[in-house]
Amino acid sequence: MRVLVTGGAGFIGSHTVALLLERGCDVRILDVLQPPVHRERRWPPYLPPGVQRLEGSVTDPAAWRDALRDVQAVVHLAAYQDYLPNFSRFFQVNAAGTALLYELLVAEPVLAKGIKKVVVATSQAVYGEGRYLCPVHGIQFPGQRPLEQLERREWEPRCPVGGETMTPQTTSEDDPPRPHNQYGISKLSQELICLNLGLRYGIPTVAMRYSITQGPHQSFTNPYSGALRIFVQRLLHGRQPVVYEDGSQLRDYVSVQDVAQANALVLEDGRADFQALNVGGGRALTVLEYAAVVGRALGRPVAPEVPGRFRLGDTRHIHSDVSRLRALGWEPRGSLEEAAAAYAEWAQSQADFRDYTEEGATTLAEQGVVRGASPAG
Numbered sequence: 541m542r543v544l545v546t547g548g549a550g551f552i553g554s555h556t557v558a559l560l561l562e563r564g565c566d567v568r569i570l571d572v573l574q575p576p577v578h579r580e581r582r583w584p585p586y587l588p589p590g591v592q593r594l595e596g597s598v599t600d601p602a603a604w605r606d607a608l609r610d611v612q613a614v615v616h617l618a619a620y621q622d623y624l625p626n627f628s629r630f631f632q633v634n635a636a637g638t639a640l641l642y643e644l645l646v647a648e649p650v651l652a653k654g655i656k657k658v659v660v661a662t663s664q665a666v667y668g669e670g671r672y673l674c675p676v677h678g679i680q681f682p683g684q685r686p687l688e689q690l691e692r693r694e695w696e697p698r699c700p701v702g703g704e705t706m707t708p709q710t711t712s713e714d715d716p717p718r719p720h721n722q723y724g725i726s727k728l729s730q731e732l733i734c735l736n737l738g739l740r741y742g743i744p745t746v747a748m749r750y751s752i753t754q755g756p757h758q759s760f761t762n763p764y765s766g767a768l769r770i771f772v773q774r775l776l777h778g779r780q781p782v783v784y785e786d787g788s789q790l791r792d793y794v795s796v797q798d799v800a801q802a803n804a805l806v807l808e809d810g811r812a813d814f815q816a817l818n819v820g821g822g823r824a825l826t827v828l829e830y831a832a833v834v835g836r837a838l839g840r841p842v843a844p845e846v847p848g849r850f851r852l853g854d855t856r857h858i859h860s861d862v863s864r865l866r867a868l869g870w871e872p873r874g875s876l877e878e879a880a881a882a883y884a885e886w887a888q889s890q891a892d893f894r895d896y897t898e899e900g901a902t903t904l905a906e907q908g909v910v911r912g913a914s915p916a917g
């Protein structure tokens with residue numbers, strides 16, 4: 541089978557490409573080598589040999605036409621990911637780029653003829669805050685936390701009915717998506733586009749809602765790639781990580797090998813068709829607990845700084861239920877310590893590895909994304 545992997549030069553893409561090659565697929569990549577993910581727009585050296593590389597954008601019909609020729613499946617991973625307030629760009633790449641794929645498949649039957657499956661990367665970000673339990677009003681799906689609340693360092697979402705403090709719960713695919721940042725909204729748009737158009741036109745499609753993915757090849761120059769990048773860069777340069785809010789945000793972290801396995805599984809398994817599936821680590825950790833995991837993996841003491849900064853648009857807690865993907869035979873097997881150690885080892889072997897976190901934080905502060913709360917007390 542020949543598989544087109546868009547965004548195949550990126551983090552999840554490169555591991556998916558390697559796994560598909562191992563399984564005997566022919567693989568073609570379409571990637572625009574977008575800075576700052578890729579510095580100087582070069583093909584990264586970690587890409588395995590034997591892969592056809594096309595440089596082009598998923599917003600360009602001509603690039604899609606070239607890339608789709610004689611392929612039997614598409615794994616669509618290319619995306620714009622950032623915290624910056626250039627809102628329209630998220631939709632141009634993530635939503636319109638995906639709509640363009642289906643537009644071409646429907647308009648030009650020669651392109652669609654051999655296609656058996658389209659796997660689209662969406663995100664846990666589609667849930668926004670996800671599911672909570674209010675002691676008085678039961679299950680709730682709160683919206684974004686008001687800015688004034690965050691400025692007062694009141695980090696926990698309040699019950700939308702009575703304002704009570706709530707307990708975060710595991711969020712499943714049946715829960716309502718309520719994204720509130722530009723990335724999450726664009727990912728939900730992408731999901732609605734691919735699942736609905738796929739169903740209408742008989743193009744088997746699966747939407748994969750990855751949780752925070754960790755492992756080697758995660759861009760160390762892209763301020764969007766998260767906690768592992770920041771913690772490792774800081775710790776390996778003798779600095780402590782700075783965590784947002786109070787560090788008690790719950791997240792689940794999944795290893796990139798497990799994500800690649802999930803992509804490969806749904807590519808073959810018709811039971812996944814026309815569904816959105818969570819792909820998570822199965823275990824919730826606070827950001828501070830995750831910092832300790834990274835510290836252990838690196839053998840460095842960790843005492844994160846907690847200055848009360850926050851990122852506008854962040855969710856407080858999110859933890860995905862992965863039982864639906866488990867029922868298809870998938871299991872999150874990767875250890876978080878191993879993923880962190882492997883990332884650190886890979887990053888240190890790169891000539892341009894240094895601590896980029898100050899530059900990233902400065903840009904986000906200048907753009908009003910990272911803000912400071914009122915002094916504690």
Ligand SMILES: NC(=O)c1ccc[n+]([C@@H]2O[C@H](COP(=O)([O-])OP(=O)(O)OC[C@H]3O[C@@H](n4cnc5c(N)ncnc54)[C@H](O)[C@@H]3O)[C@@H](O)[C@H]2O)c1
Binds near residue numbers: 570577596598620
């Ligand atoms: N990494 C995570 O934790 C995570 C979590 C949830 C969802 N996702 C999703 O998984 C997918 C892959 O993410 P990643 O972490 O590997 O990101 P990445 O930035 O490492 O890789 C994305 C790749 O897409 C390419 N790209 C960007 N815009 C493009 C365009 N217009 N045309 C063609 N190529 C383009 C980039 O050059 C890059 O190589 C994305 O769709 C992302 O939204 C990632």
